[in-house]
Amino acid sequence: MEVVAKAPGKIILSGEHAVVHGTTAVASSINLRTSVHLRFSSDGDDILKLELKDMGLEFSWPIGKIKSALPGFDSPDPSTPRACSAESLRCIACLIDEQTIPEAKVALCSGVSAFLWLYTTIHGYKPATVTVTSELPLGSGLGSSAAFCVALAGALHALSPHSGLDYNHHGWSTFGENELELVNKWAFEGEKIIHGKPSGLDNTVSTYGNMIKFRSGELTRLKSNLPLKMLITNTRVGRNTKALVAGVSERKLRHPEAMASVFSAVDSISKELSSIIQIPATDDVAVTEKEEKLQELMEMNQGLLQCMGVSHASIETVLRTTLKYKLPSKLTGAGGGGCVLTLLPTLLSNVLVDKVVAELESYGFQCFIAAIGGNGLEVCFDGSA
Amino acid sequence: MEVVAKAPGKIILSGEHAVVHGTTAVASSINLRTSVHLRFSSDGDDILKLELKDMGLEFSWPIGKIKSALPGFDSPDPSTPRACSAESLRCIACLIDEQTIPEAKVALCSGVSAFLWLYTTIHGYKPATVTVTSELPLGSGLGSSAAFCVALAGALHALSPHSGLDYNHHGWSTFGENELELVNKWAFEGEKIIHGKPSGLDNTVSTYGNMIKFRSGELTRLKSNLPLKMLITNTRVGRNTKALVAGVSERKLRHPEAMASVFSAVDSISKELSSIIQIPATDDVAVTEKEEKLQELMEMNQGLLQCMGVSHASIETVLRTTLKYKLPSKLTGAGGGGCVLTLLPTLLSNVLVDKVVAELESYGFQCFIAAIGGNGLEVCFDGSA
Numbered sequence: 001m002e003v004v005a006k007a008p009g010k011i012i013l014s015g016e017h018a019v020v021h022g023t024t025a026v027a028s029s030i031n032l033r034t035s036v037h038l039r040f041s042s043d044g045d046d047i048l049k050l051e052l053k054d055m056g057l058e059f060s061w062p063i064g065k066i067k068s069a070l071p072g073f074d075s076p077d078p079s080t081p082r083a084c085s086a087e088s089l090r091c092i093a094c095l096i097d098e099q100t101i102p103e104a105k106v107a108l109c110s111g112v113s114a115f116l117w118l119y120t121t122i123h124g125y126k127p128a129t130v131t132v133t134s135e136l137p138l139g140s141g142l143g144s145s146a147a148f149c150v151a152l153a154g155a156l157h158a159l160s161p162h163s164g165l166d167y168n169h170h171g172w173s174t175f176g177e178n179e180l181e182l183v184n185k186w187a188f189e190g191e192k193i194i195h196g197k198p199s200g201l202d203n204t205v206s207t208y209g210n211m212i213k214f215r216s217g218e219l220t221r222l223k224s225n226l227p228l229k230m231l232i233t234n235t236r237v238g239r240n241t242k243a244l245v246a247g248v249s250e251r252k253l254r255h256p257e258a259m260a261s262v263f264s265a266v267d268s269i270s271k272e273l274s275s276i277i278q279i280p281a282t283d284d285v286a287v288t289e290k291e292e293k294l295q296e297l298m299e300m301n302q303g304l305l306q307c308m309g310v311s312h313a314s315i316e317t318v319l320r321t322t323l324k325y326k327l328p329s330k331l332t333g334a335g336g337g338g339c340v341l342t343l344l345p346t347l348l349s350n351v352l353v354d355k356v357v358a359e360l361e362s363y364g365f366q367c368f369i370a371a372i373g374g375n376g377l378e379v380c381f382d383g384s385a
Numbered sequence: 386m387e388v389v390a391k392a393p394g395k396i397i398l399s400g401e402h403a404v405v406h407g408t409t410a411v412a413s414s415i416n417l418r419t420s421v422h423l424r425f426s427s428d429g430d431d432i433l434k435l436e437l438k439d440m441g442l443e444f445s446w447p448i449g450k451i452k453s454a455l456p457g458f459d460s461p462d463p464s465t466p467r468a469c470s471a472e473s474l475r476c477i478a479c480l481i482d483e484q485t486i487p488e489a490k491v492a493l494c495s496g497v498s499a500f501l502w503l504y505t506t507i508h509g510y511k512p513a514t515v516t517v518t519s520e521l522p523l524g525s526g527l528g529s530s531a532a533f534c535v536a537l538a539g540a541l542h543a544l545s546p547h548s549g550l551d552y553n554h555h556g557w558s559t560f561g562e563n564e565l566e567l568v569n570k571w572a573f574e575g576e577k578i579i580h581g582k583p584s585g586l587d588n589t590v591s592t593y594g595n596m597i598k599f600r601s602g603e604l605t606r607l608k609s610n611l612p613l614k615m616l617i618t619n620t621r622v623g624r625n626t627k628a629l630v631a632g633v634s635e636r637k638l639r640h641p642e643a644m645a646s647v648f649s650a651v652d653s654i655s656k657e658l659s660s661i662i663q664i665p666a667t668d669d670v671a672v673t674e675k676e677e678k679l680q681e682l683m684e685m686n687q688g689l690l691q692c693m694g695v696s697h698a699s700i701e702t703v704l705r706t707t708l709k710y711k712l713p714s715k716l717t718g719a720g721g722g723g724c725v726l727t728l729l730p731t732l733l734s735n736v737l738v739d740k741v742v743a744e745l746e747s748y749g750f751q752c753f754i755a756a757i758g759g760n761g762l763e764v765c766f767d768g769s770a
Contacts, residue, residue: 251681255657258685261650265692268643296636300643300692307650307688309681316705323698 001167002039005154005379008032009136010143010205011232011332011341011372014301015270017248017308021259022216023267026274027201028224029209030232030370034134034147038155041127049129050115052108059099059112063125066116069095076124078160081185084117084193092116107139114149114190122156122186130155137366140234141333146202149190153183154207154377165379172378180207183377209376213274224373225280226290229344231322231356233329234366235314237337244336248308259308266304269297277373284347291345295328298343302330310335317363318342325356344369386552387424390539390764393417394521395528395590396617396717396726396757399686400655402633402693406644407601408652411659412586414594415615415755419519419532423540426512434514435500437493444484444497448510451501454480461509463545466570469502469578477501492524499534499575507541507571515540522751525619526718531587534575538568539592539762550764557763565592568762594761598659609758610665611675614729616707616741618714619751620699622722629719633693644693651689654682662758669731676730680713683728687715695720702748703727710741729754 008029015025041047049060067073069091084092092113101109115130130152136144157163157179165173175183187203204219205212211222252259276294281287302319305311315331318340322329329342344353357367393414400410426432434445452458454476469477477498486494500515515537521529542548542564550558560568569592576583589604590597596607637644661679666672687704690696700716703725707714714727729738742752 251685254678254681255653255685258650258653258657258682261646261653262685262689265643265646265650268640268646272640272643293639296639296694297643299694300636300640300647303688303690303692303696304647305688306691307685309684311688313705313708316701316708320698320701320705323701 001159002037002383003155003158003379003381004035004037005151005158005377006033006035007147007150007154007206007377008209008374009034009147010202011230011339013211013332013341013372014273014297015266016333016335017245017305017310018263018266019214020245020248021252021263023263024213024215024270024274026211026213026222026270027205028211028372029205029374029376030142030230030372031374032135032142032368032370034132034136034144034151036148036151036155037131038159039129040159041129046127048119048127050112051129051131053131053133055105055108057101057105057108059096061095063127065095066120067125070116070120073120073124076121078122078157079162079182081182081189082121083189084113088117089113089193110194111145111148114193115152117193118149118152118156118186118190122160137234139238141338142232143202143206145194146187146191146198146206149187149194150183150203150206150377153186153190154379157183157186158379158381165381167381170382172380174375174378180377183207205376207376210373211274211277213270222274222278224277226277226287226373227346228277228291228294228372229346230370230372231342231344231353232332232368232370233318233340233342233360234368235312235318235337235340236364236366237312237314239312239334239336239338241334244310244334248310251309262304262307266301269301269304273297287346291343295343295345298330298341299328302328305331305335312336314365315340318360318365321359321363322356325352327356386544387422387768388540388543388764388766389420389422390536390543390762391418391420392532392535392539392591392762393594393759394419394532395587396615396724398596398717398726398757399658399682400651401718402630402690402695402720403648403651404599405630405633406637406648408648409598409600409655409659411596411598411607411655412590413596413609413757414590414759414761415527415617415757416759417520417527417753417755419517419521419529419536421533421536421540422516423544424514425544426514431512433504433512435497436514436516438516438518440490440493442486442490442493444481446480448512450480451505452510455501455505458505458509461506463507463542464547464567466567466574467506468574469498473502474498474578495579496530496533499578500537502578503534503537503541503571503575507538507545522619524623526723527617528587528591530579531572531576531583531591534572534579535568535588535591535762538571538575539764542568542571543764543766550766552766555767557765559760559763565762568592590761592761595758596659596662598655607659607663609662611662611672611758612731613662613676613679613757614731615755615757616727616729616738617717617753617755618703618725618727618745619753620697620703620722620725621749621751622697622699624697624719624721624723626719629695629721633695636694647689647692651686654686654689658682672731676728680728680730683715683726684713687713690716690720697721699750700725703745703750706744706748707741710737712741
């Protein structure tokens, strides 16, 4: 038995940082995905194997070793997502320590831990080979870890007895609402192993796709009626999200009145943005009008993020570059480096896009062009993926 | 009889644009000045002469010509500032048309008109030579026209019968409150000829010096207790102030809620800034603390100006450059080019300042280092200037 599951990354369209202080934010899926291929072994090979193709890494564990490190999953319960205890995490760490991991890639260990936990709690000690490939850059705020957890949980669920999908179906299919909810919960358990205290936003966007409005921990799914294309520029500048979030809070303490107004402005922007993307555009003119409004809202949001102090020289370079072509941009996620969004209007010429991308790449940045608001988790049984 | 009067330019420390929508702004004088040297002719030379030294321009009018173009000033009243009527302005235009002005410098004509009006209404048909020199770049938002009008009105008043100053005093002296008020009113009449509908802010800062808080047309003089040094970078990018102001108003119409919050944030920043500069700093540590707060407020204000859409690629280049040296900056005035402010902390090394300036100048920008909050109008009779 085998399956491929793919799940998208995400971007924050508006409201990052301010959302920590109680305002609205809007996130969207992007059509850059992580794929997980799961194949149960039929040849009596008593091994669980994990291949991270993009990293050139391969791990394998004799099933017996897993069984003694993580006992109690002879009859796993795939219908009940379980948090990984500190004790289990320590046992998993021992399993990983036995593998050879190059120093530079040790950060991936938490992802491997999440894999071992999800696999074992859903499928127990079944021998299998799991292969992961991804279009998403790691650790750049595009939700690569959530896409991995969702695709993994999706693949694991697809081959569990609780899957409602027809194994003989051809091509890509999607789970029903209840199963998506279950997969999302499993993925969240994986995210907790990787991130400690994730908001749940990344895995929810990756599971359901499209767009999501969130405020004070409450997530509302939005149906976007506007096909939007974004240039995503990865500055490749690593950043410390916790320090950036703390910096905004400190600035709020120093200038409470001004910052309260700034957050309130962001809230208005997120609300306006989410209403624009939900109203269908009737023709090209309407699309262009909406795109211009979104560009303006993004530009405004970027100014407010700069006001919060989370910009960075590399981000400013991207802004200045795209501005030369009259394309406003905004950082997405934590800031201080990371990724920058530039809306590419439908009627924008490809020649111009190529020029912008070439100039950005000349600075050493990495560019992606992504459609936003697309499908969430999808699975395929027949190898047509 | 002769006198030299000098008057400073200004910068907007916080609140430009938002002030149009009813919030608080703070302006400060800078120690870049315009000087006007006035010497009444004693040799029976029946001519009024104006020399604009920095422009390499010289104008001269036979007194008889002025008399027939602008009749009725045989006994001028220097104690009552008078607005220039449209009819008088036309007559002045004829006087100027007779002079040879290079095409590239025609924009200066309104300044020459202001000169003829102020001179004639204060001193009638007295032959004299007036020489103007300035450290201020023209039309860059640093208040060069107001500094000219104030220095001119100051020189004219100093040699009028209403002057309370001792003509035999050595060195620089300043007028009393009532006379400053009168000079300021005269200068405002000059500004009206040059700008149409000036706010009165520029001439008031130039007359009184120090700092001024303004809101809804009301000006409050502040006593700064903090010696601050600013790097002023002139991007040399010309801009259309009216269009920029209109752009902000249009953005407010499109996004009323978000923009109201943005303006409210600017208001809080201006209030905080004006309170910081008024409280005396007791030692270097306190100065550094205040400077850091001001830098943060300037950075925040810049973000909000970007949110209003009045930034420009040239401004972004300045920001990005100073940010490399951990020095935040903000545009000052209308934006869309013009000048950018960078606070230079007291303890900042000159080597670093030189590096920043060199890098900014390599982009073709013009840099000034100015002390802010200094004296307003000053006059000197004895040639020790």
